Amino acid sequence: MGVTVAVGEQTAYLARVGHAGVLLLPMITGIGEQIREWADELAGEGITALVWDPFKGRSTDNSTREELSGLLRKMDDDTALAEQTELLDYLTGELGCSKVGVIGWCLGGRFAFLLGARDQRLASVVAFHPTVPSKLAPHHTYDAIAEAAGITAPVLVSYPSADTAVPNADFEALQTILQARQTGATFTQYFPGAAHGFSDKSRHDKVVNADAFRLAWPQALALMRSTVS
Template sequence: MAHEIEGGMVEVDGLRAYLSRPTDPSTAGMLLLPMVTGIGAQVREFADDLARTGVTALSWDPWHGPSTDDTSRERLFELMGRLDDEECLAEMRRLLDHMHSELGLSRVGVVGFCMGGRFALLLGARDERLANVVAYHPTVPGTPAPNHTVDAVEATARITAPVLMLYPGADSLVPWESFTRLQSALHSRETGESLVHVYPRAEHGFTDRARRESSEVNAAAYDLSWPQVTRFIATTTA
């Protein structure tokens, strides 16, 4: 049975964020890390869907305002090239602090999509408070972008929380070799369970509504994966 929810933009320690939570008390939470869209309609939909399962969702705003609601993807891709890994991770940890101290959540994980999927892996290595790490088609290209100063593969090997990573086999941005390096890093860990799902013909960013509407394969991948993701979250944040 779906929970009644309330959602809206909030300010957290000077950071803009989107908060969606069930109206009945919850101690489970997820920090949501967007794709290039920022906190656009698609990301708010993800957050609201999580809240309906009984999990409080707080979404990081990488652009501090712009999103696909009012800004072209071309402009947002330009902004993505200027992100600083360390500054972004510091902002995420401030949001985690807020979730634990101000929202009263006892078990908090992280879920990221595309760009956010890579950051979810990086954050998983930095913050041992995390109850889980979910990386949806993480953007970890074969050749790191110039501003990717933190090694995602090395970071992935240091995550101690349970990890669920989802990879589309037809990913045009992340080659199979890059995925297998991430998978090997997960499997090298002595602590933390690893679940790896592969969707053979799905495309990078298959969770995005536009990609689902234009491809039956992407839609099927999302329809199969999302219930498993929410179940994984429910189990690890209980």
């Protein structure tokens, strides 16, 4: 089981086991039960997991998704990226991780691309159903599809065909940009009929979502193990 730690003025969830590390960037749930379970699972795989807190103590443990969506609409890209960079510094500094990757879901998947383009310390970038529509939201400063060209690490992106947040054409544009990179392998997962956020167990009442995650997660774990261990 992990613990809550202070990193500068932030708090984060930490499941610590060794010198391989991954930074987790949550979906709209914040550091809710689902994300903590994934962090603990990574620790069970021998990977230290540190989770960014996008909503400063608010999560689906104590807030509605509507309330969290309201907080998301106020989020500033540069502030979030500075917090995530501070957490990477903590992983590679105080925690002594020699290799670190990043994995994000939904909004966190978008930030995984933005952070991966900016920080060459990352050994891998994994993004589950990243919220990267080509039409930028009012609170978005950066185009994550375009910025993905700057990632030099291996990337795994997991996309559901029934994603109402990101049109298929935008995913195809992202895939083209990733595969045009001269450095960094690209691993693409495509799940017909699965929905945005399919990895969230609250959506596994639909078999197509549960089946997609059952296939997707082991491959993501394998990439993280091979790149940070």
